[in-house]
Amino acid sequence: MFAKLPLTALRGFESAARLGSFKAAAQELNVSPAAISHQVKSLEAFLGVRLFERSSQNVRLSADGERLHPYMHRALLDIQHGLQVLAPPCVAQSLVVSTTPAFASLWLIPRLGDFHRLYPDIDVRLHTSNDVVDLLRDASIDLAIRALFTPDPQLFEQPLLDEYFGVYCRPGWQPPTAGSPIELIDVPWLSSASVAVHWPAWCAKAETLGWLDSARFRRYDEEQHALQAAIAGHGLVLASNVLVAEAVARGELVGYRPEVRLVGARYSVVCVPGRERQVVVRAFTEWLLVTATGEWE
Template sequence: MFAKLPLTALRGFESAARLGSFKAAAQELNISAAAISHQIKNLETLLGVRLFERSSQSVRLSADGECLHTYVHRALLDIQQGLQVLSPSCVAQSLVVSTTPAFASLWLIPRLGGFYRLHPEISVRLHSSNEVVDLRRDASIDLAIRALFTPDPQLVEQPLMDEYFGVYCRPDWQPPATGAPVELIDVPWLSSSAVTVDWPAWCAKAGIGDWLESARLRRYDEEQHALQAAIVGHGLVLASQVLVAEAVARGQLIAYRPEIRLAGARYTLVCVPGRERQPAVRAFSEWLLAQGALGG
């Protein structure tokens, strides 16, 4: 039944399609770029279609190539999973999850112990970066958690929780005396809404624009640093309710004027089609979605 399947060429094609480069595919498979080119040319001849659009500087998938890559990638993932199930050395499963450093340290890591108690056989390795990883090119990443602004039709997406921004302070924080400057902790935030997430936007919505005339701004580049500054009493912080949830649960911070909110993004789980069926990915996704359903 499968005697005529060009498995070697399909593996070379999948690597080149995922990495967007014949040279990168050759390095991944430890063969020459000429061999990759030859395999793909033979595959194109066999199918009677052009799989890549070639130029002097790059290659990119054609419409037929995009279609074939979806099927081939899923099939190879299934084969890989089948081999892992039968391999004694793979009894302990591993999972690589990509997310931002702030989400990893402030939300995910404090909850990971609950996942390990349910699934001690799965080891989670975190890939933390503020850069969006191209999951179709980096096969080492199983799953990503993103604050998503626009859907990606080429990925499987599962909504985790919606984000909003509010102001938080220490439980013992007291408003400054009349005329005295208020201390505001400032950190850059991104939002999917038309409203910018910053102190002027929040103050305008709260009807206290005069705060900004004399405010002392404490500026930080990292969300973790801004929240830590608020916890130790350096002032009010405008923050994501997702990232501040752990500090609120511990009683380190409380919401100030909780009725004033600015819209944020939607945290979403994303993976390459086919990976959502892998047992470790499915187990982690189900656990994570249950955590999100608890309200962050």
């Protein structure tokens, strides 16, 4: 049934398509770039179509290559998953999770000990960056946790947490006396073209635009630094309910006028279609959902 399938060429094609380079594919598969080129050419001859557009500078997928790559990636993931099922249960399995530094430090890491207790044989490794990793090209990342305004149709998505933005302060904070400037902690928050997440938007909704005329702004580039400043009593912070949840639970911050909210993104678990069926990915995703649901019930 499968005797005529060019499996070696298909693996070479998938690697080159995902990484966008014959050289990178050769390094991943421990062969020469010429071998990858030969494998791709043989696959093109087998199919009778051109899979890559070649130039002196680089290679890129053709329209036919773009159509073929998702099928090959899912098929190879399924094979890998089938092999993992047969691995001895005592052998530790690794899981690489990509997310932002803020989500990792403020939400995920404080809760990760529970996952370690439930799944001691799964080694979770965090890849933190504010840059969005291309999961279709970087196979080293098993899944990502992202704040999304628009879903990516090329990825499997599992919604996790709905986000909104409110103002928080240290317990016991008192508004300044008349004529004194109010201290506002400012940090750039992720937003979309149709959703503004900043102090002018919140003040407009709260009918406190007068604050902006004399406000003393404390500006930070990182979300976790802004929250630490608020915990230290340096003023009010406009923050994500998701990222501030741990500080609120510990009593370090409280909501100020909690009825005034700005719409945020939706935190979701995303991965390449097919990976959601892998044992370790499924276990971690299910744990995330149970943890998130328990907090927001």
